[in-house]
Amino acid sequence: MWLINSSIGRKVVMSVTGIALVLFLTFHASMNVVALISAQGYNMICEFLGANWYAVVATLGLAALVALHFVYAFWLTLQNRKARGNNRYAVTDKPEAVEWASQNMLVLGIIVILGMGLHLYNFWYNMMYAELVGVHGPIAPTDGTAFIAQTFACPVYTVIYLVWLAALWLHLNHGFWSAMQTLGWSGHIWLCRWRMIGTVYTTVVILMFAAVAVAFACGYAPADMQPVAGGCCGLGC
Numbered sequence: 001m002w003l004i005n006s007s008i009g010r011k012v013v014m015s016v017t018g019i020a021l022v023l024f025l026t027f028h029a030s031m032n033v034v035a036l037i038s039a040q041g042y043n044m045i046c047e048f049l050g051a052n053w054y055a056v057v058a059t060l061g062l063a064a065l066v067a068l069h070f071v072y073a074f075w076l077t078l079q080n081r082k083a084r085g086n087n088r089y090a091v092t093d094k095p096e097a098v099e100w101a102s103q104n105m106l107v108l109g110i111i112v113i114l115g116m117g118l119h120l121y122n123f124w125y126n127m128m129y130a131e132l133v134g135v136h137g138p139i140a141p142t143d144g145t146a147f148i149a150q151t152f153a154c155p156v157y158t159v160i161y162l163v164w165l166a167a168l169w170l171h172l173n174h175g176f177w178s179a180m181q182t183l184g185w186s187g188h189i190w191l192c193r194w195r196m197i198g199t200v201y202t203t204v205v206i207l208m209f210a211a212v213a214v215a216f217a218c219g220y221a222p223a224d225m226q227p228v229a230g231g232c233c234g235l236g237c
């Protein structure tokens with residue numbers, strides 16, 4: 001099948017899965033902003049996305065997308081290096097026009113995946129997984145606002161999340177227009193437009209995530225928030 005056997009087919013898989021992941025991030029960032037307005041509103045969304053069958057199916061779909069994107073990224077990188085042979089470092093000598101992020105997409109992607117591992121432990125494990133197995137700590141698995149407050153009360157987590165978000169911004173900023181180019185919008189004018197649209201779009205999404213992290217790190221709490229049970233995140237901050 002051309003999606004597996006041809007180089008362009010593999011790039012199409014990277015682009016389509018990448019765009020689907022950007023759509024997930026757009027939803028996730030918009031949902032998180034609710035935590036700045038209403039704790040109860042945010043917790044209602046978390047309850048809706050909890051251990052219900054449709055949410056579990058969506059999570060599995062999301063995991064499949066991430067796995068495909070990741071496996072194809074390694075595959076394409078290996079294929080490119082093989083094609084270039086001993087000359088593989090020539091790419092880093094490319095002129096200024098080739099931006100830093102485009103040369104480091106795999107490294108940035110690995111940082112994003114590592115950050116995601118920590119993030120899933122902080123949230124998914126304590127929320128959806130805890131609800132599925134029926135065992136949880138002092139915070140109820142549907143109390144997403146409390147988990148956000150607990151996580152960002154710890155400055156170490158806040159810094160790690162902000163570094164993670166910066167890596168994600170660089171990764172998305174390049175990935176966005178690169179995906180559009182692969183899918184056919186490759187004329188000079190459209191490439192310039194996609195670069196601009198991609199930068200504005202990804203900056204807004206990342207700023208929404210960062211606003212939540214920074215606000216809670218600074219001690220902000222929505223008016224209807226209950227006191228957080230269980231105290232610190234465990235890092236001793």
Ligand code: HEM
Pocket residue numbers: 025028032045046047049050055058059060062112116119123124127128144147148161168209210212213
């Ligand atoms: C300040 C930043 C963020 C906060 C406060 C946050 C918060 C949360 C919360 C509360 C959940 C659990 C939702 C639920 O199960 O009901 C969650 C799940 C998740 N988050 Fe985040 N998130 C942030 C950033 C990100 C970023 C940048 C990514 C991706 C790069 C991401 C990927 C995920 C994934 C994959 C899940 C699991 C979704 C599922 O179970 O289907 N999050 N996050």
